[in-house]
Each structure stands twice: as C-alpha cells, then as structure tokens.
Amino acid sequence: MSNRIIFVTGTDTGVGKTVFTVCLIHYLKSLGARVAALKPFSSGGRADAETLWREADSGLSLNQVNPFWTRVAVAPGAVRMRSEGPARLHRARDHIRDIASRYDVTVVEGIGGLCVPLSKRFLLADLIQQLNSDVVVVGRNALGTLNHTLLTVSELRRRNQSRVAVVLMDFFPRDASAMTNQKMLLHIIDGVVVERFPFLPSLTGCIVKSSRVERILKKTLAAFSPLDTFSTRRCETPETKTSVARLTVRPS
Numbered sequence: 001m002s003n004r005i006i007f008v009t010g011t012d013t014g015v016g017k018t019v020f021t022v023c024l025i026h027y028l029k030s031l032g033a034r035v036a037a038l039k040p041f042s043s044g045g046r047a048d049a050e051t052l053w054r055e056a057d058s059g060l061s062l063n064q065v066n067p068f069w070t071r072v073a074v075a076p077g078a079v080r081m082r083s084e085g086p087a088r089l090h091r092a093r094d095h096i097r098d099i100a101s102r103y104d105v106t107v108v109e110g111i112g113g114l115c116v117p118l119s120k121r122f123l124l125a126d127l128i129q130q131l132n133s134d135v136v137v138v139g140r141n142a143l144g145t146l147n148h149t150l151l152t153v154s155e156l157r158r159r160n161q162s163r164v165a166v167v168l169m170d171f172f173p174r175d176a177s178a179m180t181n182q183k184m185l186l187h188i189i190d191g192v193v194v195e196r197f198p199f200l201p202s203l204t205g206c207i208v209k210s211s212r213v214e215r216i217l218k219k220t221l222a223a224f225s226p227l228d229t230f231s232t233r234r235c236e237t238p239e240t241k242t243s244v245a246r247l248t249v250r251p252s
Contacts, residue, residue: 005100006224007128009110011139011148016169018048020138020197021109022055023206027217033104034058039066040092040127041081041111041118044073051203052109060099067095068118077117089122093130108133114152125155134163134224141168141196143177146184153189165223166194167216193223 006024010017021037028035037056039049049066056065068081081087100106108131110116116124128135137152139145149166156164166189168181185194195216200206206213 003100003103004105005096005108005131005133006105006136006221007108007110007131007133008136008138009114009124009128009152011113011137011145011152013112015138015140016171016197017109017138018051019171019200019203019206020136020167020169021052021107022203023197023200023213024107024136024217024220025052025056026206027214028105028107036060036099036103036106037065038096038099038106038108039111040068040096040108041076041087041124042066042069043071043076043079043111045069045071048109055203055206056107058103064095064099068092075117076111077119087119089119089126089130092118092127096127096131113148114155125159128156128161129159132161135161135165136220137164137166139166139168140172141170141178141181142172143175145177145181146188149185150188153192163224164192165220166192167197167220168194169197170199171197193219195219 008017008021008024025035025037035056036058037052039052042049046062046066046069049069050062053060053062053065068076068083068087070076070079070081072079076087085091096106096108110124112124114125118124118127135156137149139149145168153164153166166185170178182194182196197216198212
C-alpha cells in the first residue's frame with residue numbers, strides 16, 4: 001500500500017525512538033519501498049533529525065525533514081521554534097501529508113512522549129490523531145515502563161487510534177522487570193503486538209542484516225495489517241510501462 005504513514009512515538013524522551021526509526025527505515029528500503037523519514041519537531045538541536053535525513057537519503061532537504069526546531073532542550077510549546085512560520089497543527093499535518101504523497105511509506109518520529117505540547121494550542125497526540133496513522137510506541141524495557149506504556153496506549157485508544165504496536169528497547173541497565181515487562185503488557189493490552197528490541201552498539205547494527213531485528217520489524221509492521229503491501233515504482237521508459245513490484249509483510 002503506497003502513501004502509508006508510520007508514526008514512531010515514545011513513552012518518554014531518550015527511550016530509543018531514533019534508533020528504532022533508523023532500523024525501520026533501512027528494513028523498509030530493503031523491501032524495495034520508497035521511504036521518507038521526518039522529524040517535524042525537535043528541541044535541543046537537530047542531531048536526531050540530521051540522523052534521519054542522512055539515513056533515509058530520500059532527496060528531501062533537512063528543513064523538509066525537520067521544519068520546526070529549537071536549540072533549547074524543552075518542549076516545543078514552551079519556546080518559539082525556528083521555522084518559516086508559526087507551529088500550527090494544520091501546517092504540521094499538511095506538511096507530513098504532502099511529503100507522504102510522494103513516497104510509499106513515510107516514517108515520522110515524534111518528540112518525547114505522546115502528550116508533549118508542540119505549541120500552546122496542541123499536543124503531539126493531536127497531530128497523530130489528525131494523521132490517523134499507524135503508531136509504534138517505543139519505551140524502555142526497564143522498571144516503570146508498564147505504567148508509561150499503559151498510559152500511552154490508553155490515550156491512543158481514547159483518541160480512536162486502533163493501529164498500535166509497542167516496542168520495548170533493551171538499551172538500558174537490566175533490572176528484574178526486563179524479563180517480565182513484555183509478558184505483562186501482552187496480558188493487559190488486548191490485540192496489541194509487543195516486541196523486545198535488542199541492544200545495538202551503534203546505528204551500523206540497523207543496516208547490517210540481523211535475523212532477530214528483521215523478525216521484530218516484520219512483526220511490528222504486520223501488526224498494522226497482515227497483508228500490508230509496499231510497492232516499488234520503477235522509472236517508465238517509452239518502450240515499457242511502469243512496473244510495480246509488490247512485497248507482502250505477514251506475521252512470521
């Protein structure tokens with residue numbers, strides 16, 4: 001299915017959203033999909049946005065990838081953002097939709113958690129709701145993640161976001177809860193895929209083929225639609241019609 005939007009949000013800041021997003025980008029590209037990556041809002045600089053811009057290599061400019069940003073490490077709604085205009089919900093939504101119309105899949109990384117204020121008038125959750133996208137909730141596989149994850153998923157469901165998957169990142173000091181968090185979430189949340197993502201020492205691990213990482217990414221995508229299809233459009237020549245190669249993602 002072309003023009004799909006996958007929104008990667010988190011239970012908090014610093015939980016591993018960018019690492020997961022980069023791995024998802026490379027996996028989708030390996031399937032032959034035309035992929036764009038966006039980080040509409042960033043604070044504390046543009047390092048994560050620059051990473052997505054570089055790794056996706058989609059032909060977009062950095063300002064297209066990251067139109068709203070500030071060097072100050074606070075919620076976007078707390079300061080004036082650097083942009084070509086005010087941060088308004090319709091501007092952010094329309095920008096994402098416009099980019100998504102040009103690609104098979106657009107992966108959008110959020111900022112912080114679901115209810116971060118993007119301005120004094122709207123939250124990140126409002127943007128996700130307007131887009132009606134697939135949503136991946138990334139969280140720490142550590143003590144406290146049950147409460148944070150359940151609150152996040154509950155708010156998404158309250159907003160009628162039904163296509164949700166959860167990924168717990170094994171990027172943090174291991175504690176006793178790391179062995180039980182996934183099982184508890186699967187028991188409590190009906191109908192939501194919950195995966196554990198292994199520690200990667202660098203982003204190189206997102207590119208190098210790993211059967212475990214690929215299996216997790218495949219299951220995460222399949223959570224949104226068992227028969228989800230990504231297409232590759234090849235250039236049309238005078239002699240041939242455009243050919244479409246279809247790749248199906250199914251649960252393993």
